[in-house]
Amino acid sequence: xSIGKTSSEVKTRWESKTYKKYLVRxxxxxxxxxxxxxxxxxxxxxxxEIFRAGLEKVKNEGLK
Numbered sequence: 590x591s592i593g594k595t596s597s598e599v600k601t602r603w604e605s606k607t608y609k610k611y612l613v614r615x616x617x618x619x620x621x622x623x624x625x626x627x628x629x630x631x632x633x634x635x636x637x638e639i640f641r642a643g644l645e646k647v648k649n650e651g652l653k
Contacts, residue, residue: 613640626639
């Protein structure tokens with residue numbers, strides 16, 4: 590008897606084909622202001638949107 594894929598397995602497979610994941614580590618002492626900004630805004634915008642906006646800005650304006 591063959592058992593089909595669970596919905597979580599299907600979702601995991603779809604996510605792995607659809608999204609690229611990055612791990613970001615921020616130092617509590619050096620990046621305190623960034624961490625506070627993320628914590629204050631993550632419920633409204635989500636961390637992905639916050640990082641996406643920052644990356645778009647750097648892409649368009651360059652690193653300064």
